[in-house]
Amino acid sequence: MRHLLSLLLLSLVLAPCYTQTINQEKIENDQYEASWESLSAHNEAPEWFSDAKFGIYFHWGVYSVPAFYSEWYPFHMYRDGKVKQHHIKKYGELENFNYHDFVPMFKGKKFDAEEWAQLFQDAGAKFAGPCSQHHDGFAMWDSEVNPWNSADKGPKKDITGLLSKAVKKRDMKFIATFHHARNLQRHGGNPEKFATYHSHFAHVPGTATASKDAEIAKMYGNIPADEFNEYWFDQLKEVIDQYSPDIIWFDVWLRMIPLEYRQKFAAYYLNEAKKKNQEVIIAYKQAAIPKTVGVLDIEQGGKKDLSESVWLTDVTLSNKSWSYVEGQTYKTPEMVVRNMIDVWSKNGVVLLNVSPTADGVINQEQRDILKRVGKWMKKYSEAVYETRPYSIKGFGNAKAEEGKHGGQSATQKYTAKDARFLKSKDGKYLYLFVLGKPEPGSVISTKELGLHKYYPEEGIKKITLMGSNTECKWGFGDINFELTVPDAELDDIANVFRMELN
Incomplete structure (x- = not known):
C-alpha cells in the first residue's frame, strides 16, 4: 500500500510537467491552416517591428529604362496619351517595339548590393529590400517560375538574393514587396474591357500584349485567371523558400486575388517562418486581409490620430514618381524626418522609397538627403528606436x-x-x-x-x-x-x- 501511495504522489507531481510538455509540443507542431481564424493566431506585429521605426526599399526595374513619366510607363504606353506618344516618337510603333524590348536595355551594371545596404543602414533604416516585382511582370530574383527575371535577363543578377545577403549581414531585417497581383489581364475576353484599369497591360491586338507565345504571354499577364492565380502564388513561394524575407508587403491589388489564394499564401509563409524561428510580417493595403493577420499600410500618408495597433506607411523620397525619371525632384530632409516623427507618434512605422537609375545608381541628390536623415537619426537614436507612443500624439x-x-x-x-x-x-x-x-x-x-x-x-x-x-x-x-x-x-x-x- 505504501508503495502504491508513493507512485500516486509521484504521478501527481509529474503530471503538470508532463501535460505542459505535451501542450508545448502541440503548439510547436501545430501548422497554420489556410483560414483567417487559424492565421490570426500569429502575432501580426512583432516587437522588433515596433522597435525598428524605419525601413527603406526601392522601385527599380525595366520601367527605369525609359525613365519617363513614372513606373506606370507600361500601363500608359498601350493606352492613348502622352506616354504612348512619347514612346512611338522615341522608340517606334508598338507593333515593332514593345515593353519587353526594354529588358535587354536594363543592365544595372553599377548595381552594388553591399554598397546600397550600407547606404540604407547609414540612413538609419532597420529593414530594407527591393520592389521584388512591380505590376509589369518582371521578377527581380533568380526565378524558375517566371522566365522574365533579373538573373536570366536584363542585369543577369539575382537582385533580391544579393540584397537579402547584404541586408541580413548587417543585422537588418529584409523586406520584399510585391505588386504583381495587378499583372493579370482582367478583360475576360471582352474587347470592351481590353483597357480595364485593373489590368496593368491593356490588351492591344497586333502587339505583344495579345501574343499567344507562352513566354511573352506570361510577362503581359495574358493567361487564364486560374493559371495566373497559381503563378502569383508560386512566385511568392519561390521568394519565401530562397530568401526568407522578414516582411512581405503587398500593393492594393492584393484584394483582387481570390480569397483561397491569399489564405494559401499566408499559411505557407507563416508555417515556413515557424520552421525558421522567424517573426514575420504580412503588410497589406485597404481590407485585403484581416487586421489580425497583417499590418495595415497607408500609401503616401498616415493616420491622423494615435492608433492602438501598429501600422505602416510607404512614402517616397521623390516628388514626381516612385521610380527614377528624368527631371526628378526630391523632398527635403526636413520634410522627410518631420513627417516620420509624426508617424511614429501615432504608433506607425515608415517605409521610405528611393529611385535608382536604370544602370543601378542612386544619385547624389538622394544620397545627400539620406546622409542628412541618417545623421539626425544617429543623433537622436535613443528617442526613436525601441520607443512607444505616449498617451497623446x-x-x-x-x-x-x-x-x-x-x-x-x-x-x-x-x-x-x-x-x-x-x-x-x-x-x-x-x-x-x-x-x-x-x-x-x-x-x-x-x-x-x-x-x-x-x-x-x-x-x-x-x-x-x-x-x-x-x-x-x-x-x-x-x-x-x-x-x-x-x-x-x-x-x-x-x-x-x-x-x-x-
Missing part, C-alpha cells in the same frame, strides 16, 4: 492635409510650433520632439503635460536638450506646462527634449 498648429490614399498627406509642413511625443519602453523617459528649430529663450507651452503637476508619482524630474545634454528650465503655470528653450546648439530639422520621469 502631441500638439501644434499644423492642420492635417488629406492624403490621396486615405489618412493625411506625407508632405505635411511642420514648424517649431508643432511637437510630438514618444516614450521609452521602460517608462523612464518621455521624449518631446519639436518639429523645427525654436528660438533660444522662447517658451514651449502646452496644457497636454499640465496634468503632471498633479500626479507627482508620474511627474517630471529633469529635462535635457538631447545632442547637447543641456539642462532646461521648466515649470507649470495654472494650466500649462512650460519649457524654456536653452541657448544651445539646435538642430535645423527637429529637436528632442528628454524628460526624466519619476
Whole structure:
C-alpha cells in the first residue's frame, strides 16, 4: 500500500510537467491552416517591428529604362496619351517595339548590393529590400517560375538574393514587396474591357500584349485567371523558400486575388517562418486581409490620430514618381524626418522609397538627403528606436492635409510650433520632439503635460536638450506646462527634449 501511495504522489507531481510538455509540443507542431481564424493566431506585429521605426526599399526595374513619366510607363504606353506618344516618337510603333524590348536595355551594371545596404543602414533604416516585382511582370530574383527575371535577363543578377545577403549581414531585417497581383489581364475576353484599369497591360491586338507565345504571354499577364492565380502564388513561394524575407508587403491589388489564394499564401509563409524561428510580417493595403493577420499600410500618408495597433506607411523620397525619371525632384530632409516623427507618434512605422537609375545608381541628390536623415537619426537614436507612443500624439498648429490614399498627406509642413511625443519602453523617459528649430529663450507651452503637476508619482524630474545634454528650465503655470528653450546648439530639422520621469 505504501508503495502504491508513493507512485500516486509521484504521478501527481509529474503530471503538470508532463501535460505542459505535451501542450508545448502541440503548439510547436501545430501548422497554420489556410483560414483567417487559424492565421490570426500569429502575432501580426512583432516587437522588433515596433522597435525598428524605419525601413527603406526601392522601385527599380525595366520601367527605369525609359525613365519617363513614372513606373506606370507600361500601363500608359498601350493606352492613348502622352506616354504612348512619347514612346512611338522615341522608340517606334508598338507593333515593332514593345515593353519587353526594354529588358535587354536594363543592365544595372553599377548595381552594388553591399554598397546600397550600407547606404540604407547609414540612413538609419532597420529593414530594407527591393520592389521584388512591380505590376509589369518582371521578377527581380533568380526565378524558375517566371522566365522574365533579373538573373536570366536584363542585369543577369539575382537582385533580391544579393540584397537579402547584404541586408541580413548587417543585422537588418529584409523586406520584399510585391505588386504583381495587378499583372493579370482582367478583360475576360471582352474587347470592351481590353483597357480595364485593373489590368496593368491593356490588351492591344497586333502587339505583344495579345501574343499567344507562352513566354511573352506570361510577362503581359495574358493567361487564364486560374493559371495566373497559381503563378502569383508560386512566385511568392519561390521568394519565401530562397530568401526568407522578414516582411512581405503587398500593393492594393492584393484584394483582387481570390480569397483561397491569399489564405494559401499566408499559411505557407507563416508555417515556413515557424520552421525558421522567424517573426514575420504580412503588410497589406485597404481590407485585403484581416487586421489580425497583417499590418495595415497607408500609401503616401498616415493616420491622423494615435492608433492602438501598429501600422505602416510607404512614402517616397521623390516628388514626381516612385521610380527614377528624368527631371526628378526630391523632398527635403526636413520634410522627410518631420513627417516620420509624426508617424511614429501615432504608433506607425515608415517605409521610405528611393529611385535608382536604370544602370543601378542612386544619385547624389538622394544620397545627400539620406546622409542628412541618417545623421539626425544617429543623433537622436535613443528617442526613436525601441520607443512607444505616449498617451497623446502631441500638439501644434499644423492642420492635417488629406492624403490621396486615405489618412493625411506625407508632405505635411511642420514648424517649431508643432511637437510630438514618444516614450521609452521602460517608462523612464518621455521624449518631446519639436518639429523645427525654436528660438533660444522662447517658451514651449502646452496644457497636454499640465496634468503632471498633479500626479507627482508620474511627474517630471529633469529635462535635457538631447545632442547637447543641456539642462532646461521648466515649470507649470495654472494650466500649462512650460519649457524654456536653452541657448544651445539646435538642430535645423527637429529637436528632442528628454524628460526624466519619476
